Amino acid sequence: MYIKKLLVLIVLLASFQNTYAQTLGAEKDSLNTEKNKNETLPAKVFHAEPLYIDLIRDLGARKGEREWNIGLGLTDNLEYDSYEALIEYEWAPIDRLGLEVELPFTFYSPTNGTPNNLTPSNRLNSIKIAAQWSFYVNEAMATSMAVGYINEFELSNFRDFGEPFIKGNIYNPFLVVAKRWGNNFHSLVYTGPMIEQNFSSNKFHTSYDINTSFHYMISGTRNFIGIEFNKTFDTDDFDMTMRPQMRVSIADNLMIGIVAGIPVSRENERLSSFLRLIWEPSH
Numbered sequence: 001m002y003i004k005k006l007l008v009l010i011v012l013l014a015s016f017q018n019t020y021a022q023t024l025g026a027e028k029d030s031l032n033t034e035k036n037k038n039e040t041l042p043a044k045v046f047h048a049e050p051l052y053i054d055l056i057r058d059l060g061a062r063k064g065e066r067e068w069n070i071g072l073g074l075t076d077n078l079e080y081d082s083y084e085a086l087i088e089y090e091w092a093p094i095d096r097l098g099l100e101v102e103l104p105f106t107f108y109s110p111t112n113g114t115p116n117n118l119t120p121s122n123r124l125n126s127i128k129i130a131a132q133w134s135f136y137v138n139e140a141m142a143t144s145m146a147v148g149y150i151n152e153f154e155l156s157n158f159r160d161f162g163e164p165f166i167k168g169n170i171y172n173p174f175l176v177v178a179k180r181w182g183n184n185f186h187s188l189v190y191t192g193p194m195i196e197q198n199f200s201s202n203k204f205h206t207s208y209d210i211n212t213s214f215h216y217m218i219s220g221t222r223n224f225i226g227i228e229f230n231k232t233f234d235t236d237d238f239d240m241t242m243r244p245q246m247r248v249s250i251a252d253n254l255m256i257g258i259v260a261g262i263p264v265s266r267e268n269e270r271l272s273s274f275l276r277l278i279w280e281p282s283h
Contacts, residue, residue, distance in 0.1 A: 042095045043139045047178040048186035048215035050228045051245045051257035051276050055190070056132035057090050057098020059144035059178055065098075066091035066281055073274035075261065079114040083107040084274065088128075096135075098148075102128040121159035126152040126170070142180035149173050154196075164199070171195040174209075186215040186226070207234040222249050228259075240264040243274075253280045 044060035057065065066089070073084035088102035104126060110119040132148035152170035156163060174192030181187065190211040197204050210233075215226030228243040245259040254277075261272030 043137045045137060045139055045142050045144050045178075045180060047144060047180060047188060048213075048217050048224045048226060048247075050188060050190070050211070050213040050215075050226075051247060051259050052228050052243050052261075052274055053190055053209075053211045053230060054276070055098070055146075055176060056100045056130045056148055056150075057092050059146055059176065060134045060137040061092035061096060061098045061132075063092055063095050068279045068281070070277045071274065073259075073272060075272035076270040078112075078270070080111055080119045081109045082120075083109070096133060096137075098132040098134075100128070100130040100132075102130070104128065121157035123157035124155050126154045128152045132176070144176075144178050146176045147174070148176070167200065168196060168198045171197070183219060184217050186213075186217060186224070188213045207232055209233075222255060223247060238265055241269075241272075247278075253282065254278070 042060065042062060044058070044062060047059055049055050049058065054069070057067070069086070069088045069090070071084065071086040071088075075082045075084070084104065084106055086102060086104040088100055090098055090100040092098050103124060105122075105124050106120075107122045108120045110116060128150060130148060130150040132146050134144060134146040136143070136145040138144070150170075150172040152172070153166050154168040154170060155161075155165065156167050172192060172194050174190060176188065176190050178186070178188040190213075191209060193206055193208050195204060195206050210231045211228060212231075213226060213228040215224045217224040223246075225246045226244075228245065230241045230243060232239045240263070242262045242264060243259050244262070245257060247255055247257045249255050257276035257278065259274040259276070261274065263269045263271075
C-alpha cells in the first residue's frame with residue numbers, strides 16, 4: 001500500500017515538473033521574442049525636447065512615429081500685443097528621418113492708444129516644411145546629433161493677401177546636439193543661420209540663431225522642468241530671451257507644455273507666454 005502511494009506521488013511530481021518546465025520554457029521563449037523584437041529596433045536615446053524651438057521629430061526617430069502640435073502664445077510689445085497660433089504635424093517615414101509641416105499664424109491687438117493703421121496686419125506667417133536626419137545616436141554616451149533644414153514660404157499679410165501670395169523665402173539649415181547626463185538631466189544645442197530672401201527686391205538678409213536648453217526630467221515619467229535660451233545674432237544686434245518651461249503628461253499620448261518668455265536684450269518686446277499641446281497618435 002505504501003509503495004503504491006509512493007508511486008502515485010512520484011508520477012504526480014513528474015507530471016508537475018514537466019508542466020512547470022513547459023510553462024517556464026514558454027515564458028523564456030516569450031521574453032526572448034520580446035528581447036529580439038527590441039533588438040531589431042534602431043538605437044534611440046530619449047532626450048528632453050525644448051518646447052518653444054522644438055525639433056522636427058525626436059532625435060533617433062523610429063519609423064511610424066508621429067505627432068500633432070497646437071501652440072498658442074501671447075507677447076507683450078510696447079505698442080501692441082501679438083498672439084501666436086500654430087498647428088503642426090510631424091512624422092517619421094523611415095528610421096532616423098523626421099518630416100514636418102507647420103502653419104504659424106500671428107494676430108495683433110493695439111495697446112496704449114496705438115492707431116490701428118500703425119499696428120501690423122494679422123497674417124498666416126508662412127508655410128513651413130522641414131526635414132531632420134539623426135546621423136549619430138550613441139546609447140552608451142547618451143548622445144544624439146542631427147542635421148536638418150527648414151524652408152519657409154513667407155506669405156503676405158491678410159490686409160494685402162495675394163499681392164503677392166508668396167513674398168519671400170527663408171532658408172534655415174540647422175544642427176542639433178543633445179546629451180543626457182545620468183538619468184534625469186538633459187542638455188541640447190540647436191543652431192543654424194536664417195537666410196531671408198525678399199522676392200520683390202531679391203535682397204538677402206542673414207541672421208544666426210543659437211538656442212540652448214537644459215532640463216530635469218522626473219524619473220519614470222515624461223514630465224520635466226527646464227529653460228531655453230534663444231539667442232539671435234543679427235549684424236550689429238543681439239537679442240536673447242530666456243524661456244523657463246515645464247511639460248506635464250495628461251495621458252499616455254497627450255502632453256501639455258507651458259513656457260514663459262523673459263527678454264534679456266530685446267528693445268521692443270516685454271514678457272511673453274506660450275502653451276503647446278502635444279498629441280502622439282498610436283503607432
